[in-house]
Amino acid sequence: MSRAWNLVSRPKGSPTMESFAxxxxxxxxxxxxxxxxxxxxxxxxxxxxxxxxxxDSYIAPFELNEPMTGAAVGRVVETRSDRFKVGDRVSHFLGWRDVATLKAEDALALPDG
Known part of the structure; x- marks a missing residue:
């Protein structure tokens, strides 16, 4: 079980906590x-x-009631890929969630430090 921030309403002006769940x-x-x-x-x-x-915008709108996407950095905690081992630090674009599951090819290895 993990958690993700979802956009639940389209903000008018600056976003507030009521726009997210x-x-x-x-x-x-x-x-x-x-x-x-x-x-x-x-x-x-x-x-x-x-x-x-x-x-219309230069980029597609976020879907309502779906997790927000964007850049994120974390550590691999489980793998079924030869590209990464548990403990590797990576970046990816699945953003606003505490745990992300993604194709290894969609992650970028980062150096420790």
């Missing part, structure tokens, strides 16, 4: 080539605000 998610078993990452950090960037609105 922290929801529990179920972690499915890993498929071949996937890793599970315990996130330590996720980003909140200016480009995210226009994605909270509906309509």
């Amino acid at each position: 922290l929801r529990e998610t179920h972690d499915s078993p890993l498929n071949d080539g996937e890793i599970r990452v315990a996130n330590s950090f996720f980003s909140v960037d200016p480009y995210m605000r226009p994605r909270m609105d509906e309509g």
Whole structure:
């Protein structure tokens, strides 16, 4: 079981806590080539605000009631990939969640330190 921040309403002006909900998610078993990452950090960037609105923009809007995406950094806690071992530090784009499950090819290895 993990948790993710979902966009639950389109903010008018600056986003407030009412625009988001922290929801529990179920972690499915890993498929071949996937890793599970315990996130330590996720980003909140200016480009995210226009994605909270509906309509035309240079990037697709966030879906309501879905986890927010964006850059994140964490450590591999489970793997079914030859590319990463448990304990490796990686970055990825699944953002606002405490645990992310993704294809190993969608993660970037980071140096320790």
